[in-house]
Structure formats: C-alpha cells, structure tokens
Amino acid sequence: MGNVEYKQLDIKSIDLTDTTFVITYGFTLTQLKKSIEKIGILNPPLVKKKSREQYSIVCGYKRLLVCQDMGIEKLRCAIMGQGIEEKDTFLTGLFDNLSHRVLNPVEKSITISKLQKYYSGEVIVKKFLPLLGLNPHYSVLDRIKPLSGLDAKVKDAVVDGRIDEGAAAKLLNFSEKDRELLFQLLSVLRFSKNKQNEIIDNSYDIAKRDGCSISDFLNAKGLKEILTDSDLNIPQKGNRVRYFLRKLRYPKIIKAEKDFMEVRRKLNLGDTIKLTSPPSFEGDRYCIEFQFENMDDLEENLKKIASIKHNKEFKRIIEG
Amino acid sequence: MVRYIPSKIIVDTKVRDSLLTHNILNNLPGVPVEYVADTSTAIDAIRGRKDPLYAGKKVLLLTENRGRFLKPCPGTKEYICCGYRILNFATNCNLECSYCILQSYLNNPAMVVYANIEDMFAELEDELSQDSESIYRIGTGEFTDSLALDHLTGFAKLILPYFAHKQNVILELKTKTDNIGNLIDLQHNGNTMVSWSLNTEEVAKREELFAPSIDDRIEAAFKCQNVGYRLGFHFDPLIYYPGWEEGYQRTLERLFARIDTRNVSWISMGGLRFLPELKPIIQKRFPQSKIIYEEFVPGMDGKMRYFKPIRIEMYSRMLEWIRDYDPKLCVYLCMESREVWKKVFKEVRVENSENLAKILDDTGDKK
Numbered sequence: 001m002g003n004v005e006y007k008q009l010d011i012k013s014i015d016l017t018d019t020t021f022v023i024t025y026g027f028t029l030t031q032l033k034k035s036i037e038k039i040g041i042l043n044p045p046l047v048k049k050k051s052r053e054q055y056s057i058v059c060g061y062k063r064l065l066v067c068q069d070m071g072i073e074k075l076r077c078a079i080m081g082q083g084i085e086e087k088d089t090f091l092t093g094l095f096d097n098l099s100h101r102v103l104n105p106v107e108k109s110i111t112i113s114k115l116q117k118y119y120s121g122e123v124i125v126k127k128f129l130p131l132l133g134l135n136p137h138y139s140v141l142d143r144i145k146p147l148s149g150l151d152a153k154v155k156d157a158v159v160d161g162r163i164d165e166g167a168a169a170k171l172l173n174f175s176e177k178d179r180e181l182l183f184q185l186l187s188v189l190r191f192s193k194n195k196q197n198e199i200i201d202n203s204y205d206i207a208k209r210d211g212c213s214i215s216d217f218l219n220a221k222g223l224k225e226i227l228t229d230s231d232l233n234i235p236q237k238g239n240r241v242r243y244f245l246r247k248l249r250y251p252k253i254i255k256a257e258k259d260f261m262e263v264r265r266k267l268n269l270g271d272t273i274k275l276t277s278p279p280s281f282e283g284d285r286y287c288i289e290f291q292f293e294n295m296d297d298l299e300e301n302l303k304k305i306a307s308i309k310h311n312k313e314f315k316r317i318i319e320g
Numbered sequence: 321m322v323r324y325i326p327s328k329i330i331v332d333t334k335v336r337d338s339l340l341t342h343n344i345l346n347n348l349p350g351v352p353v354e355y356v357a358d359t360s361t362a363i364d365a366i367r368g369r370k371d372p373l374y375a376g377k378k379v380l381l382l383t384e385n386r387g388r389f390l391k392p393c394p395g396t397k398e399y400i401c402c403g404y405r406i407l408n409f410a411t412n413c414n415l416e417c418s419y420c421i422l423q424s425y426l427n428n429p430a431m432v433v434y435a436n437i438e439d440m441f442a443e444l445e446d447e448l449s450q451d452s453e454s455i456y457r458i459g460t461g462e463f464t465d466s467l468a469l470d471h472l473t474g475f476a477k478l479i480l481p482y483f484a485h486k487q488n489v490i491l492e493l494k495t496k497t498d499n500i501g502n503l504i505d506l507q508h509n510g511n512t513m514v515s516w517s518l519n520t521e522e523v524a525k526r527e528e529l530f531a532p533s534i535d536d537r538i539e540a541a542f543k544c545q546n547v548g549y550r551l552g553f554h555f556d557p558l559i560y561y562p563g564w565e566e567g568y569q570r571t572l573e574r575l576f577a578r579i580d581t582r583n584v585s586w587i588s589m590g591g592l593r594f595l596p597e598l599k600p601i602i603q604k605r606f607p608q609s610k611i612i613y614e615e616f617v618p619g620m621d622g623k624m625r626y627f628k629p630i631r632i633e634m635y636s637r638m639l640e641w642i643r644d645y646d647p648k649l650c651v652y653l654c655m656e657s658r659e660v661w662k663k664v665f666k667e668v669r670v671e672n673s674e675n676l677a678k679i680l681d682d683t684g685d686k687k
Contacts, residue, residue, distance in 0.1 A: 120368050121368050122367065122368025123368075138367070138372075205612075208613050209613035249615075252627050252629065253627050256627075280617030281617070281628055282619055282620060282625070282628060283657075320629075320632070320663050
C-alpha cells in the first residue's frame with residue numbers, strides 16, 4: 001500500500017461517483033449510521049488522489065455515504081501513496097473487503113468484471129474465484145460474471161435471495177421487455193430456485209424454437225387466466241404456470257403422460273395399487289406396487305393386476 | 321472444402337523425431353512451430369482464451385499418447401453397442417458441427433495428433449496377434465474425423481498398407497470430409513472401408529459449418545467406390561425438424577443415384593443425443609442453432625435423447641426408405657435399446673451388443 005498519509009479532507013473533495021475501486025452493492029446504511037452517530041468513525045476511509053483537488057474512494061465507501069448523509073463536511077482520511085498502480089489499489093480495496101465480510105453474488109460479479117481489466121480469465125479463475133469462495137471453474141466465472149449487468153431490481157432480488165443467481169444471469173439472454181415479464185412472473189409466484197430455472201429455461205427454449213418473444217406466450221389467454229384466478233393460491237398458480245409452460249415446451253411428452261394417466265385411471269386399480277411408467281418413458285420397465293392387509297386383500301389386488309393384461313389400451317402403450 | 325491449416329503448431333519434444341511429426345511439419349512450412357517439454361502450459365493458455373474451443377482448433381498439438389491407442393468404443397450397457405474398437409490417433413475436429421459431443425467431452429481444446437505412432441504399431445501388432453480368430457472392427461473416427469487432417473498427417477498412407485496385410489481386421493475410416501486424396505492409390509486389400517456421416521443438406525448447411533456439402537461427400541464416396549473400397553454411411557445424428565422427411569429422402573435419393581448398394585457394408589442410424597453439459601455450449605457457440613429445442617429426455621446413459629416415439633418414427637421411416645433402394649442392406653441402430661430395435665425392425669434380430677457385433681463382423685468380412 002506504500003506510505004499512507006493521514007489528513008483531514010473536505011468530503012466534497014472525495015468523488016463518490018468514482019467507483020473504480022468500489023465493489024460494494026446491496027446494502028443498507030441504517031446500522032452503520034447509528035454506530036457512527038454514537039462512536040464516530042474508528043477507521044478512517046482510504047482514498048487515493050486522482051487530481052490536484054480530487055480523491056477516489058478505495059475503502060470505506062459506506063462510511064463516506066453515511067457522513068455525507070449526516071452532513072459531515074470534513075473527515076480524517078488515509079491517503080494512499082502516489083505511484084501505486086491502479087491494479088494494486090483495486091486489490092487493496094478488495095482484500096480489505098474480503099478480510100471482514102463475505103461478498104454477495106452481485107459484488108462477486110462486480111469484482112470479476114473489474115479484475116478483467118487487469119488479469120486474464122485463467123488467472124481470475126485459478127487465483128481469484130477461490131478467494132471469492134467460488135470453485136475455480138470457467139463455468140462458475142460464466143455464471144457469476146453477467147450478474148453485475150442486470151437491472152437494479154433483479155440485482156436487489158439476487159442480493160435478497162429472492163432469485164437464484166444462475167436464474168438471474170440467464171435473464172440477460174432475453175430482451176429488456178421479456179426480462180421484465182419473466183422477472184415479474186418469478187417475483188409474483190415466489191418459485192424455489194430450481195423452479196425459477198425451469199421457468200426461465202422452458203421460456204427460453206420455446207421462444208428460440210418458435211422464433212417468438214416471451215411476451216407472445218406469457219401474455220397468452222391461458223396463462224393470464226391462471227394468474228388472475230382468485231380461487232388459486234400462490235403455490236397452485238405456480239404449479240399451473242409450470243404445467244402450462246411444460247406443455248408448450250414438450251407437447252409430445254405431456255400428451256404421452258396424459259394418455260398414460262387416462263389409461264391408468266380406466267384400469268380402476270384403486271388407491272392401493274400404484275402403476276408407474278419408466279422415467280420419461282425411456283426405459284421399458286413399468287412398475288406395479290401395492291400394499292395389502294390380509295390374504296383376501298392380496299388376492300383382490302392380484303386379480304386387479306391380472307386384469308391389466310387384457311386391457312387393449314394399456315397393451316398399446318406398452319407395445320406401441 | 322477448405323482444408324485445415326492451423327495457425328500454430330506445438331510439438332512436444334518427446335515426439336519431435338516421429339514420422340508423423342515430420343510429415344506434418346513438411347506439409348505446413350509457413351506455420352509457426354513451438355517446441356515444448358511440457359504441454360500443460362500451452363493447453364492451459366488455450367483454456368484461458370475467450371472461446372477456448374474455437375481457439376483450440378487453431379492450434380495443432382503433436383504429442384504422445386501415453387495410454388493405449390486401441391480401446392473399446394465407450395458404449396454404455398443400457399443401450400445396444402456395435403462393439404467396435406477405437407484407434408485413438410488424434411482428438412478433436414475442425415469441422416465445427418454445432419452438435420459435436422467432443423465440445424463437452426474433451427479436456428484439451430487443441431487439435432491433437434498422437435505422433436508416437438511407432439508405439440501405436442507395436443501395440444497393434446501385439447493386440448492383433450493375441451486373437452487371430454476374432455474379427456477386429458476398428459475405427460479412427462470416434463474422437464476426431466478420420467480424414468480431416470489426412471492431407472497433413474498422411475496417416476492413411478501408413479495405416480492402410482499395415483492393415484492390408486492383416487487377416488482379421490476391418491478398419492473403418494469415418495469422415496464428413498472429401499479429403500480422400502491419399503486413399504485413391506493405396507493398397508487396402510479390402511480391409512479398409514470408408515464411411516461418411518450424412519445428413520440432410522439443410523442440417524449440413526446450418527449445423528455442420530466447415531464440413532463439405534452432402535453432394536461433395538457423396539462424390540468422395542463415389543470416387544472411393546470406383547477404386548474398390550467398401551463403403552458405410554452413418555445417419556448419425558438424425559435431426560428432427562420440420563421437413564426432416566423430405567430432407568432425408570432427398571439425401572438418400574442423391575446417395576443411391578451415385579452409390580451402388582452392393583458396395584455398401586452398412587448404414588447406421590442414431591438420433592441426436594448429447595450430454596446435458598453440451599446444451600449451454602451449443603447455445604453459446606451456435607446461437608442460431610435450434611436443434612436442442614426439440615423434445616429431449618434423459619436417457620438411461622445420462623445423455624439427452626429425443627423422446628422415444630420420435631426416434632422410433634424417424635428410424636422406421638428411414639429404414640423404409642432405405643429398404644426401397646435395397647431390402648438387403650445392413651442397417652443398424654447406434655446406441656439404442658432392445659425395445660427400439662424391436663419396434664423399428666419388427667423382429668427380434670438384435671437382442672444385445674454381442675448380436676450386433678456379430679452381424680457387423682460378418683457383414684464387414686464379406687470382401
């Protein structure tokens with residue numbers, strides 16, 4: 001860090017819009033403000049001279065914002081020595097942050113974006129991803145890097161944990177309008193992370209396959225009806241929306257599932273006998289499972305099962 | 321077709337004196353060459369590039385194969401495999417097919433030629449002498465295109481004469497190229513067959529970016545037919561898209577207008593399948609491609625496959641059209657289940673991988 005000089009600076013001389021060395025995102029200042037009001041600033045912010053009368057902030061961005069908010073005009077700051085390279089100045093700020101807190105996904109993304117100015121992808125993956133608590137793989141880099149380019153409300157949702165970081169990054173593959181629509185849908189229906197990804201993946205695939213935009217099918221009648229149905233609670237709406245999209249994405253598979261369920265219903269196996277198809281109908285093994293209480297019950301179930309082999313519709317499904 | 325020329329050659333010092341290294345360096349006089357004792361730094365540097373898969377294809381790495389050259393095809397037990405063996409003399413391919421499984425399979429993004437072929441011949445000699453009764457069906461086109469680099473390596477000129485004197489070998493060169501210059505005058509003694517991966521012209525144009533047109537591939541097959549090679553054709557991957565029926569019928573029509581079915585050893589079919597990790601790679605590298613947006617399900621081997629009725633429909637129609645040209649042609653399915661075989665062929669001809677291997681051994685052996 002070189003020699004540090006401590007000096008009382010006019011807050012106006014510190015350019016808080018210059019975020020060259022800042023990686024902080026998604027914070028509230030309430031607690032910090034209370035602390036500063038009570039005990040003042042124990043660690044002076046670290047700044048670097050950028051011109052004769054102006055400084056850039058290196059460490060202590062939030063402290064300075066609070067001071068500004070509190071109307072403090074002058075503040076004791078640590079000023080980095082001249083001649084320190086921009087890269088090393090950035091690293092000073094980064095390591096200071098890493099020393100006392102875990103960065104959120106958006107901050108990690110901002111860090112990666114800024115590191116790209118100074119380092120190759122290989123160095124970032126091998127050296128810096130582990131420092132950020134991430135696995136040193138390019139796929140991780142690719143997943144995290146785009147987050148900083150998202151709209152503020154999506155970034156906020158990532159920081160709050162309302163949207164999965166991987167799902168959020170995928171939103172960048174959509175137009176602004178489609179991104180907004182999808183984000184609204186995910187926000188309203190409060191899907192789990194896996195389901196968020198499923199919704200985004202299916203929407204993307206349908207749009208690519210059909211050469212249409214997301215709004216073409218998200219604004220479709222069937223979906224609107226689900227979303228506005230006041231008899232449905234949020235999880236029910238979520239399930240129906242997922243089914244609606246799956247049906248658009250996989251019409252043949254959904255039809256096969258429906259046909260199988262219909263044939264199974266007609267077999268009248270009752271509640272105790274469970275007949276299941278191979279996963280995705282890929283294997284050739286169907287499964288029958290049942291429970292019984294006594295010998296009569298067993299015989300009854302076996303009779304029902306034996307009757308299946310005479311069912312033409314079931315035979316058609318099994319033998320094609 | 322534009323022949324492959326790398327931007328740079330990296331030579332592992334362990335193979336600097338190999339015959340294959342000499343061939344390649346002589347055929348690429350203007351291309352910068354770097355000699356390295358340890359290839360890992362060079363490979364890491366490619367991995368660090370923005371599109372390592374694309375960057376890797378510009379680098380030709382000549383190194384040694386420290387493992388075995390001859391390996392069984394990595395088929396899985398859940399599906400019926402033709403049981404051929406892979407002669408692993410090179411990895412990667414420059415043809416830039418969107419669906420190429422190598423994009424998610426290979427760790428090393430460079431175009432690699434294993435130049436220690438002296439070791440390869442020693443291994444072959446040892447292996448082939450162990451069981452003189454069995455037929456060895458060997459292919460070189462699993463982890464690379466068999467002929468894409470042949471104008472540089474001259475590999476065919478080394479391997480074909482070697483196998484020409486073996487009694488129990490069928491070598492299959494699988495390619496999408498028309499790079500057959502080295503094959504025309506070679507003595508093969510019927511032990512080498514050349515096979516082409518075919519598709520519809522639409523798929524070739526959209527998804528097989530640097531591969532020759534279907535007509536050029538058929539023309540190359542025609543030339544090989546004229547100098548006595550047995551031929552094979554692989555409709556793999558079959559791609560399902562609106563208009564696939566007309567597309568594949570047109571390809572078959574063009575194929576059999578030039579190729580006499582009596583010279584064809586076999587035709588295989590396999591629906592598009594891919595490891596789940598390949599999908600984001602295709603989306604990123606080939607954003608215009610739509611082939612991954614059809615209805616896929618996880619297969620029993622973990623690969624994504626077309627929903628079974630789609631596969632059965634495609635295979636059945638293809639079989640019907642092929643049979644119209646020659647009902648006796650040997651047609652087989654690559655990595656399919658017993659159930660699909662039965663539904664497509666309407667008979668229990670192939671129950672398991674051993675059955676299929678036997679059929680192909682017998683078919684290939686009819687010189």
